[in-house]
Amino acid sequence: MKASGKSKSMARERRRIWRKLHLAVDSKTHEIICADLSLNNVTDSEAFPGLIRQTHRKIRSAAADGAYDTRLCHDELRRKKISALIPPPKRCGLLAR
Numbered sequence: 001m002k003a004s005g006k007s008k009s010m011a012r013e014r015r016r017i018w019r020k021l022h023l024a025v026d027s028k029t030h031e032i033i034c035a036d037l038s039l040n041n042v043t044d045s046e047a048f049p050g051l052i053r054q055t056h057r058k059i060r061s062a063a064a065d066g067a068y069d070t071r072l073c074h075d076e077l078r079r080k081k082i083s084a085l086i087p088p089p090k091r092c093g094l095l096a097r
Contacts, residue, residue: 022047024055033057044068049076061085 018040024033034054038047044067052062053076062077063085077084 020044020047022051024051026057027063045070045073048073052076052080052082 020038020040020042022036022038022044024035025031026033034051036047036051036054044064048064048068049072052059059080059082061083064073066087066089069086069088073086074084
């Protein structure tokens with residue numbers, strides 16, 4: 001079945017735009033500290049620095065999955081003096097510093 005004419009343009013108008021909700025949660029109290037809503041083309045690591053900047057609490061450590069193992073995220077954590085609990089990718093070897 002092929003859509004044409006008016007019904008085809010209506011199908012295009014109904015296309016959904018997905019959004020992502022990024023949350024920072026206190027691991028002890030399970031309280032949401034801050035939230036950020038982004039479009040689906042924004043990666044987790046791109047949204048992370050803005051999420052960390054929103055917090056007004058002292059954060060000692062941040063745990064995240066491997067998607068956050070980027071220089072952008074590590075630089076923001078280092079700037080705020082937060083220890084990172086982010087696993088490196090499996091393909092990663094040891095780097096000389």
